[in-house]
Amino acid sequence: MPLYDFHMHTFFSDGELLPTELIRRCIVKGYTAMAITDHASASNIEELVEKVSRDAALAWQHWQIRVLPGVELTHCPPASIPALAAQAKRAGAKVVVIHGETLVEPVPPGTNRASVECPDVDILAHPGLLTAEEAELAARNGVYLEITSRRGHCLGNGNTVVLGRAAGAKFLVNSDTHSPGDIHTPEFARVVALGAGLTPAEADIALLENPKELLLRVDSLRA
Numbered sequence: 001m002p003l004y005d006f007h008m009h010t011f012f013s014d015g016e017l018l019p020t021e022l023i024r025r026c027i028v029k030g031y032t033a034m035a036i037t038d039h040a041s042a043s044n045i046e047e048l049v050e051k052v053s054r055d056a057a058l059a060w061q062h063w064q065i066r067v068l069p070g071v072e073l074t075h076c077p078p079a080s081i082p083a084l085a086a087q088a089k090r091a092g093a094k095v096v097v098i099h100g101e102t103l104v105e106p107v108p109p110g111t112n113r114a115s116v117e118c119p120d121v122d123i124l125a126h127p128g129l130l131t132a133e134e135a136e137l138a139a140r141n142g143v144y145l146e147i148t149s150r151r152g153h154c155l156g157n158g159n160t161v162v163l164g165r166a167a168g169a170k171f172l173v174n175s176d177t178h179s180p181g182d183i184h185t186p187e188f189a190r191v192v193a194l195g196a197g198l199t200p201a202e203a204d205i206a207l208l209e210n211p212k213e214l215l216l217r218v219d220s221l222r223a
């Protein structure tokens with residue numbers, strides 16, 4: 001069964017593993033493709049993308065696994081998100097994740113809204129108490145809403161599913177891995193989707209179809 005995950009951390013921010021060890025462990029768990037998205041702000045976008053791109057190239061050459069260099073813009077001023085997301089894409093980030101308004105951290109209010117309005121944002125992670133209006137903007141602008149297995153952040157999954165579904169928004173299931181034990185298996189990713197309230201058919205779309213669509217978007221960027 002294919003397995004995709006577009007939100008993972010290394011020790012370039014607060015994860016435990018080097019990119020190569022994270023990638024190797026993901027291969028063993030059955031990953032098809034993955035994104036490395038360390039915490040970023042204006043200070044470190046270029047550095048992160050450049051470093052991860054080198055290991056992504058190595059992984060492709062020797063292990064034939066698709067690793068997308070990305071960033072997770074984290075606790076940035078909401079008004080700065082358009083410029084920072086564009087900066088990340090210019091730097092070569094294939095995936096721009098925003099650290100959304102999780103229920104367990106004082107993320108600046110307005111972060112969700114700025115993210116779903118921004119064409120350079122791919123994924124709004126753990127949006128917490130996302131509003132119906134924000135869900136509609138996400139649907140309209142092609143910003144994926146994240147269903148997460150991350151402790152604490154996962155408290156908002158139910159609300160994300162209910163409002164996202166009503167708005168016709170698209171979901172992705174991510175691990176937000178910081179430690180080896182956070183890495184998914186295909187079976188666990190499915191359990192996370194179903195536990196958040198997706199139907200089996202919706203889970204298939206979130207786990208299999210939406211990731212392929214995102215990869216196509218990435219490929220079109222490159223062309």
Ligand SMILES: [Zn+2]
Nearest residue numbers: 072099100125
């Ligand atoms: Zn986050």
Ligand SMILES: [Zn+2]
Nearest residue numbers: 007009072176
């Ligand atoms: Zn994260």
